[in-house]
Amino acid sequence: xxxxxxKEYVKAAENISNMLYANDVSGAQQIIGDTVKxxxxxxLGYINRTDELEGRGIEVPVDILLSQMQNLMxxxxxxxxxxxxDTLLYEIKxxxxxxxxxxxxxxxxxx
Numbered sequence: 001x002x003x004x005x006x007k008e009y010v011k012a013a014e015n016i017s018n019m020l021y022a023n024d025v026s027g028a029q030q031i032i033g034d035t036v037k038x039x040x041x042x043x044l045g046y047i048n049r050t051d052e053l054e055g056r057g058i059e060v061p062v063d064i065l066l067s068q069m070q071n072l073m074x075x076x077x078x079x080x081x082x083x084x085x086d087t088l089l090y091e092i093k094x095x096x097x098x099x100x101x102x103x104x105x106x107x108x109x110x111x
Contacts, residue, residue, distance in 0.1 A: 002103075003100055003103045003104065006042070006096050006097075006099050006100045006103065007096075007100065009035065009038065009039055009042065009092075009096045010093050010096045010097060010100070012031065012035045013035070013039075013088040013089060013092045013093040013096065014088075014089065014093060015031070016028045016031060016032055016035060016084075016085070016088050017085040017086075017088045017089040017093075020081045020082070020084055020085035020088075021082075021085050023081075025081060028081075032076075032084075036072065036076065039072070039092055039095075039096070040069060042096070042099065043065055043068070043069050043095065046060060046065070046099055046102070047060070047062055047065055047066070050062055053102065056106070058102055058105060058106075065095060068087070068091040068092060068094075068095050071083075071087045071091060072084070072087050072088070072091070072092060075087050
């Protein structure tokens with residue numbers, strides 16, 4: 001995974017959260033669908049590489065990552081904008097930063 005792409009999703013999580021906190025739900029709705037789809041794919045990609053990563057000495061907290069994704073889906077399904085904003089800002093953003101750390105450790109590409 002490209003580090004730059006992960007950084008883009010960190011920024012997207014921050015932007016969507018800020019829109020939701022400012023009650024700009026329609027603005028957030030325009031970008032949340034693609035963001036959630038891509039974040040889900042990234043999470044699943046790292047979860048599926050758990051054995052490989054652990055073989056390289058990188059512990060992947062699968063339970064925590066799955067919990068973060070579940071919280072994101074719950075917030076969306078319940079249309080709870082504050083829970084969604086909090087989950088994006090405090091869980092998904094941190095997940096993306098964790099994946100960035102993994103890529104840095106593996107010598108991932110910047111672009």
